[in-house]
Amino acid sequence: MNFENLLKIKVLYVEDDKNTREEIKYFLEKRVEKLYLAENGEEGFNLYKEVNPDIIITDLQMPKLSGIEMSKLIRKENSNIPIIITTAFNDLNYLFEGINIGVTSYLTKPLNLKLLIESLISISKNIFLEIENKEIFNTLKQYKDIVDESAIVSKTNLEGIITYINEPFEKISGYKKEELIGQSHNIIRHPDVEKSFFTNIWHLIKDEKKSWQGKIKNISKDGYAYYLDILIKPILDLNGEVIEYISLANDITYFEETKEYFKEQTIKKSLDLSESVNILNQYKDAINESNMIIRLNTQRVITYVNDSFASETGFKKEDLIYKPYSILKQPTLNQKEYEEKVENIFSSKGWRGQITNETKSGKLLHCDVVTFPLKNLKGEIIEYLGIRHNITEIVNLHEELEETQREIIYKLGDIGESRSQETGNHVKRVAEYSKLIAIKLNMSSDEISTIFTASPMHDIGKVGIPDAILNKPSKLNEEEWEIMKTHSEIGYEILKTSTRPILQAAAIISYTHHEKWDGTGYPKGLKGEDIHIYGRITALADVFDALGSNRTYKKAWPLEDILALFKEQKGKHFDPKLVDLFMDNLDEFLTIRNKFKD
The missing domain is CATH 3.30.450.20 (PAS domain)
Structure with a gap:
């Protein structure tokens, strides 16, 4: 077990039975940073206010204040602190009362020390994940502030x-x-x-x-x-x-005013040729100093670059002049995309857009580009003039913001998965599988990005399921299973009010990824295409990864058994079209699984 986080945690243990209290003290005091002991609910509440622990473990039946009564008082002070309830009474009324006040876990006596320590490790991991998420959100806000201040x-x-x-x-x-x-x-x-x-x-x-x-x-x-x-x-x-x-x-006021000034000056009848040339040179110098300039002949061979162009690309002028335009590599484009973009750049009408080149040192250089075809008096193109502005910092900041958002989503997904002791890369694999399916379905790039980012949160609702049920090593009884199934709706309720498209998509995925094609799923018993495509995709990705991964309660299935199940459940559990797509592209799914092994 990983005790690293647990060693940083302060625990308050409230128990009126002296023997049990001493046993737990002996077991826990060297496994946590600090262990505080109380003999009843009243003493426990006072000690809570004094020492501000990270986790509370409490018995139910105690003098002065019961565990439930003490927990209610603590919840008024702190609605988020994890509370583990222990009791010798296997009574569902206590369980549901504990759930109503938001207890984190529920353990029966005599205490299984292995389950206790597993619960504490899981909760401590979530505590530090939450701290880390707050730090990420803080960083993201600062990035937003930078953009807000500069644009x-x-x-x-x-x-x-x-x-x-x-x-x-x-x-x-x-x-x-x-x-x-x-x-x-x-x-x-x-x-x-x-x-x-x-x-x-x-x-x-x-x-x-x-x-x-x-x-x-x-x-x-x-x-x-x-x-x-x-x-x-x-x-x-x-x-x-x-x-x-x-x-x-x-x-761009300065740039536009400069152009307007030159235009006005050159059309004045009283302006002689020498003055026009003088103003033209000044105008050219102003543009040259503030932008990256490149000129090419009609054969698309570079005839000139200014100092700024050479500096930003990392090349010497002699490395570029008299070389074909293709020397400026665009590594983010495939061959077809590159050829189409080049044709647009050298069109007779000119072109404006963004270009990503590779510098001499191999770094990416992002530029806003305007290309002008210069023509003679007959209207024939004699050369091309390109004016570029380096926007690499803005592009990198945008990409960093997107990556930070994606990392936050992964962290939130990890919270749900870690509580049920899922493997570390489960949410990453589900995201990659979902993205691959969306690509094979020829969904739009926006939809592909959305499901890739949102699918890791499919089980976020597990944060609301007690550990005693979530991590029960044996089969759940009917009442426990009904509680377990509520995680879909819990996740939906958490996310549905967000105005952010990614979190709205995550709400849909949480709500629908346990629905089945034949209508036998939950929570709504939706059928066929009434199930949102995001839910259908994530359902297949989630089951494929779950069956192929080791869990505390099972071994990974052999691939042939998984494929046999998918064929048998085609048109029952899964969208038949998605099953066919999965089978046709199996090698790519296995590549993802191997890349993100636990």
Whole structure:
């Protein structure tokens, strides 16, 4: 057993029987950081307030205050502290009363010391998982704060009414939050911008539910024009309906004003050629100093890169000039994707988007890119000009945020699994199996990502099942089984009120992954495609991993026995289409199982 966490735990043990108390004292005092003893419920409650223990073990029948009465008083002080109840009375009334006040575990006398220590180890692990999760949530909040401080952010409701702006938005617009919240963005719309421009944006994000990215000219409270490079994204619920809109923008006022200045100067009739060339050179220098510049001829051979381009990519200029464009590798794309992107980049209309290259040292370099085809007076392309801006830090931060969210989900999934003594990599394998099934079903990339991230929480509801039932080594009786089955609904109740799509998906998975294709599952007895596809996928992934893994109560099944069961349960327990898909891609599932062995 792993006693590492237990050695950091303070335990309060309340027992009126002296012999039992001394026996447990001898057994536990060197296995925990500190053991406190009390002879009755009143003394136990007073000692709890004095020493603030991490776990409480208490007898039921005691003088002055019973274990249940003491636990109720403690629950008023601390609703989360783990409480283990011990009793010589095998009475379900005590069990249900204990469940109602939220006891963590229920052990009968005479105490099985092995079960006691296993319960304490499991609870101590959960305590430290919770501490670790709080630290992760704290880190995630700090990451969010960094983004909120560095970008210009706003949110609107379905009618386009502003519901949130951050400080950078206040600063550039000149308005305070209270002046903007409850208003539409028309308050900052520059009169030079036609209403049809916003009508087109509104159609794209509202009717087509797609993101829009581009440049917008706004006007501040003081009447100054400012320009934003902005992304507006509709936020969708699980049904694909828009619930709000969010925009993330960067200030490009200086760049746009420079262009406008040059444009105005060059069209003046009084401006002679030498002055035009002078301004053009200054403009070119301004762009050159603030961006990565690359030029290519019509054969897509590099003819020029500036110092910034060479520095960011790690190459010397001579390593790149007169080399084909293909020297700039894009490792995140397969061959087909690479060829399609290159054709877009070198289109006659120009191109704007994001490119990920590999630097000379092998690191990934993410850039916002604008490619211009430069033409002669006949309209023929004579070369291509590429302007890039390094956004690697923003991309890495976004990826780190996603990874942190995924880690939090795994940790929450681990809480449910560790209480039932599941193996360490169970939730990871279930996630990988579910992702593979979703890919083979040709689900959208968003749905694949959602089920991959949410499926580890399928058994989160086990946190509400007493250890005495959850880890019972023998078969559960009918009443215990009914309690065990409630973990699906417990998980659903925990997650269903979240507004986050991932947690909403996790609620659906928790609620439906024990339903069966023929309608004999629980908790609702749903049948066929009435069972959400997320639940059907996770059910198959969960059973495959459970049968193929060692547990405290069983050995792993041989693969041939698992396959025989799946064939027999096709159209009964499992969606027949998913069983066929599983059988057709068995090698890939086994690769995942081998990769994430316990």
